[in-house]
Amino acid sequence: MHEDSARLIACLPRLRRYARALLGDRDRADDLVQDTVERGWDRLASWRRDGDMRAWLFGIMHNLHVDQLRRPAVATVALDDEAAPLPPQSEPSTPHRDGLELRDMATALQLLPAEQREVLLLVALEEMSYDEVAATLHIPRGTVMSRLSRGRERLRLLMLGQPVAAALKVVK
Amino acid sequence: MNPVTPPPVTEAELQAWVDGALAAERQADVAAYLAARPGEAQRLQAYRQQAVALRARFNPVLDEALPARLDAVTRPGWRLWRRRGGNGQPARYAAMLALTLSGLAAGWLLHGQAERAGWAKGALSGVTASAADAASDSAADGVAGMAPAAESDPAGLAHRAAVAYAVYSPEVRHPVEVGADQQEHLVAWLSKRLGAPLRPPQLQALGYELIGGRLLPGQSGPVAQFMYHDASGQRLTLYVSTEQRHKLDSGFRYAQEGQVNVFYWIDGKFGYALSAAIGKPALGKIADAVYAQLEPAS
Numbered sequence: 001m002h003e004d005s006a007r008l009i010a011c012l013p014r015l016r017r018y019a020r021a022l023l024g025d026r027d028r029a030d031d032l033v034q035d036t037v038e039r040g041w042d043r044l045a046s047w048r049r050d051g052d053m054r055a056w057l058f059g060i061m062h063n064l065h066v067d068q069l070r071r072p073a074v075a076t077v078a079l080d081d082e083a084a085p086l087p088p089q090s091e092p093s094t095p096h097r098d099g100l101e102l103r104d105m106a107t108a109l110q111l112l113p114a115e116q117r118e119v120l121l122l123v124a125l126e127e128m129s130y131d132e133v134a135a136t137l138h139i140p141r142g143t144v145m146s147r148l149s150r151g152r153e154r155l156r157l158l159m160l161g162q163p164v165a166a167a168l169k170v171v172k
Numbered sequence: 173m174n175p176v177t178p179p180p181v182t183e184a185e186l187q188a189w190v191d192g193a194l195a196a197e198r199q200a201d202v203a204a205y206l207a208a209r210p211g212e213a214q215r216l217q218a219y220r221q222q223a224v225a226l227r228a229r230f231n232p233v234l235d236e237a238l239p240a241r242l243d244a245v246t247r248p249g250w251r252l253w254r255r256r257g258g259n260g261q262p263a264r265y266a267a268m269l270a271l272t273l274s275g276l277a278a279g280w281l282l283h284g285q286a287e288r289a290g291w292a293k294g295a296l297s298g299v300t301a302s303a304a305d306a307a308s309d310s311a312a313d314g315v316a317g318m319a320p321a322a323e324s325d326p327a328g329l330a331h332r333a334a335v336a337y338a339v340y341s342p343e344v345r346h347p348v349e350v351g352a353d354q355q356e357h358l359v360a361w362l363s364k365r366l367g368a369p370l371r372p373p374q375l376q377a378l379g380y381e382l383i384g385g386r387l388l389p390g391q392s393g394p395v396a397q398f399m400y401h402d403a404s405g406q407r408l409t410l411y412v413s414t415e416q417r418h419k420l421d422s423g424f425r426y427a428q429e430g431q432v433n434v435f436y437w438i439d440g441k442f443g444y445a446l447s448a449a450i451g452k453p454a455l456g457k458i459a460d461a462v463y464a465q466l467e468p469a470s
Contacts, residue, residue, distance in 0.1 A: 011235040012238065012242065013235075013236075014234065015235070015458040016228050016234075016236070016238075016242075017231065018293075020230055020233045021226065021229075021230045027426070030239055030241070030242060031425075033242060034241055034242055034245060034254060034423050034424070035423075036422050037242070037245045038245060039243070058198050069261050105225050105229045106229060106230075109226075120222075123191060123223075123227070124191075124222060124223035124226050124227075125223070125226045125230060129193065130188075130193065141182075142264060145183070145184040145187060148187050149183050149184075149187055152187070152190075152219045152222060153215075155222055156215065156218045156219065156222065159218075161220075
């Protein structure tokens with residue numbers, strides 16, 4: 001059990017890196033990491049020893065993130081977040097603003113639909129295999145590939161400062 | 173089987189090429205495909221550069237020191253804290269800050285320094301400024317129009333605690349209602365008013381001594397505020413509410429109001445908020461200590 005705990009703790013920096021890229025905001029990202037680790041502790045006993053701890057934790061984080069996206073507001077938010085306008089989260093229906101240069105990677109990422117952003121980050125930042133991404137997000141491999149392709153192209157256009165067609169249809 | 177007519181290159185294969193995950197037997201086909209299509213090659217190179225840029229942008233996070241609240245969840249004791257209340261375990265005496273007060277010496281009620289009043293003025297103006305921005309549930313609003321749902325919002329707890337800190341910590345002559353020299357009375361009184369056994373934690377090991385406590389109006393009833401100070405006169409307060417209707421447990425949360433940093437957490441019906449105008453890491457360390465003293469004595 002001690003070994004499991006050590007493994008879980010060892011995943012913290014990577015969870016933080018991913019959450020930061022996913023959410024953009026440091027405090028909100030650390031909130032997500034904290035919730036993930038708390039849930040991870042609670043369920044550590046149910047974790048399969050032969051499983052991949054990292055994929056398991058990222059899966060927990062994914063589920064929590066999806067829950068957050070479904071809820072209009074998180075139950076507990078830091079006060080400084082309340083005063084600030086909500087950062088562009090997942091906004092598939094918001095078209096790219098003309099003329100806006102989006103050369104900052106972190107900013108451009110936030111303009112991707114969340115499900116594309118997740119896949120792209122797990123592949124490009126976390127360097128997971130496609131099968132690992134599929135297992136982590138509980139989606140078919142084909143969906144991983146299509147989201148990856150769309151996310152990369154959208155990000156490329158954003159970084160070029162080009163108008164991006166609004167992703168009106170959510171991929172699968 | 174027949175290598176003469178290779179299957180067409182798919183988008184998925186191009187993605188795999190970007191990630192270095194393309195099957196070896198398809199490398200030549202994709203290379204030929206890209207050689208004939210400079211635009212496509214350029215697109216895929218851009219994808220590779222994305223990965224490089226992403227790692228350059230976010231890898232530094234790997235080396236950042238963990239914030240106190242995340243550091244706290246890696247402690248062994250943290251699990252005990254979280255586990256309680258999960259599956260019908262009897263609620264431990266959450267607010268029974270398990271320690272005796274006997275170690276506390278009497279009569280350390282120092283009278284504040286003049287400069288403290290100076291910064292506190294700034295701190296308070298910070299609080300009121302952000303209170304104006306907040307949608308509801310500030311202590312100031314609370315007087316005029318109660319926000320009934322607010323108590324379910326733990327952030328409201330942090331906000332009220334920060335305001336209470338900013339109001340009372342600069343007090344020179346009356347920082348508390350009952351001083352630590354009357355510990356028994358203080359404990360009995362606040363416990364009775366809040367309807368729960370309540371004791372202030374000991375923070376001497378961290379250089380903070382109890383000044384005393386006071387009773388404050390919360391959102392729907394009384395709350396307690398314990399005040400401490402260190403040798404330099406720096407004050408911090410622990411705000412304890414028993415009004416948490418949702419009885420959720422939370423880990424450490426952090427909020428900042430003006431110059432006041434707040435660590436707060438919910439444990440059953442109890443809400444705690446530790447406030448001070450000191451740095452987040454230092455305050456986090458103290459929050460850890462308070463946290464630790466909430467551990468059941470068992």
